[in-house]
Amino acid sequence: MSGPLLEVEGLKVEFDTWDGRVRVLDGVSLSVSPGETLGIVGESGCGKSMTALAVMGLVPKPAGHVTGGAIRYRGEDLVKASDGRMRDLRGNRIAMIFQEPMTSLNPVFTVGDQIAETARLHLGLSPAEARKRAVEMLRAVHIPEAERRVAEYPHQFSGGMRQRVMIAMALACEPEVLIADEPTTALDVTVQAQIFDLLEELRAAEGTAIVLITHDMGATAEMADRVVVMYAGRKVEEGPVDAILGNPAHPYTQGLLACRPNLQLGHAAARPQLHEIPGVVPPLHLLGRGCAFADRCPRAMPRCGEAFPPAYDVGESHAAACWLLEEARAA
């Protein structure tokens, strides 16, 4: 198949809150092709996870609404799809793993039951076949003694092992798209690397398209082919991973990259001070017309507060939404 497998275009999501209706996502567009890994990066609250939930059709109701845009899976608009159709796709063609492996598995069912449930639901397997499938999946995610562990409960697994179980569950129906929402945030660094290796291995073997949501630039560098940078519900920059990491165009992306700690040995005083972006993400109900990053931006100009900048091409499929780029072009 040519072209993107999953395409999000101009997605708008709003929530009813005590402060009135708040726009959580404002015109987010992205796409991912088979076998590709798309990284979505940004600070907490920038709308990364909400984008994922919207794709899954799991925007929390009744407060949340998708109010505009399209989510196309193989050309079919999921925003308009029925609940039944979404249930057919969820966990089957589009699967998701979550940030919290410790609490994302149901404590009262065995891991085997939880993996088999998906296989029975979408693949129509018999209980015996589904159990075999569960053992297969546990092996595929390198859980030792799969035959024995399939009958164990989540509390008998460590955090890293639970995330493997989550991955096994998500991949039981061989989905075409896997959305991984900060899959390693709650795990030890060594375990993080193992989980990333596993995802990479599965992508290579099955050609699964992966949407990796993270705030870890290191993980992005290692895993992603392309990167979308989000801020306050909007996409601010998008491009190939090398371009984003090597030549960031948006001041926010530049700030994010500068925040990475530099591992250097030596006396504490001799080490360079860790950079931070001053300020915090503004409350969404206080967003004005202009660029949401303007208040924190070291290079903000008067016009930044007046209107949100369009995206300017800055290289091969690399674009950023910042007025500085227009200034640069004019100069």
Add this chain to the structure above:
Amino acid sequence: MGFAAWLARRIAYAAGLLAAVAILNFSLMHLAPGDIVQTIVGEMGGASEETIAQLRKSYGLDRSFPEQLGIYLGRVATGDLGTSAYYNQPVLNLILDRVPATVLLVVAALGLAITLGTFLGVMAARFPASWLGAVVTIVALFGFSAPVFWSGLMLLLLFASVFELLPASGMYDVAQGATGIAYALDVAYHLVLPAGTLALIYLALYSRLSRASMLEVLGSDYVRTARAKGLSENKVVFKHALRNAILPVVTVAGLQLSAMLAGAVLVETVFTWPGMGQLAFESILRRDNQLILGILLLSAVLVIVGNLLTDAAYRFIDPRIKTGG
């Protein structure tokens, strides 16, 4: 710990607990003013000191307290609960005649309260903005506020007197003399009002409890996972969420078994249900100490067995509970 080892340990604990209950009950009865001899003498219209002393001796009341306690515990240990002074029959037989009626009443009320209460609570949590939530809140408030003897009398008035839909008292229709299935149906028909009355207060409690618990569980990560699998909302709620949400209900139900037995005394008295509660009520009026002690001990047994069943249910529902006694 395996189930058998766990059970053996729990039964050993239960035996110790029963001994303590027996000692406490006997001491309390001893401390209470008045005894069976005074009742008898009262009914006789008075008696001489000599007769009273003789009577006291015949009931073993002339001995010291430790002696009496020792004799009592010795008898209980061999399964002899003594003889009722009023009925002049073995206490154990009297109680065992009444136990099935009480167990039937309590189990029916508990079953009704748990199933209906949980169902109402779950539905209220599933459709939080609907009228059902308001109904559950009102029913809960009413059921929990109304004392059981009052709500019993009101239900009695409404369904047995005003509408004449249900029988007002008793456990079966003596005139029918039915057997087999017809008898069971007749008992069930008589059971509706007393069990409903006894269930009301707990129904209210369990619906509130399961609603709160369900709301919490529905917001949990594993429910989100279940939704992400593509399961229908009914499966998410009744399979993935309910089993987690019902744990607090089971805990409270187990803890309240003793309260329910106490409530049964009132309900049995209001509806003349021939159970242990009614017997206890009458025995207290008659100062039939042996019978009261027997009933208290048997009630303790019922509560302990109920708690044992609760813990067993807990282990079954939540696989994480496998340790400790």
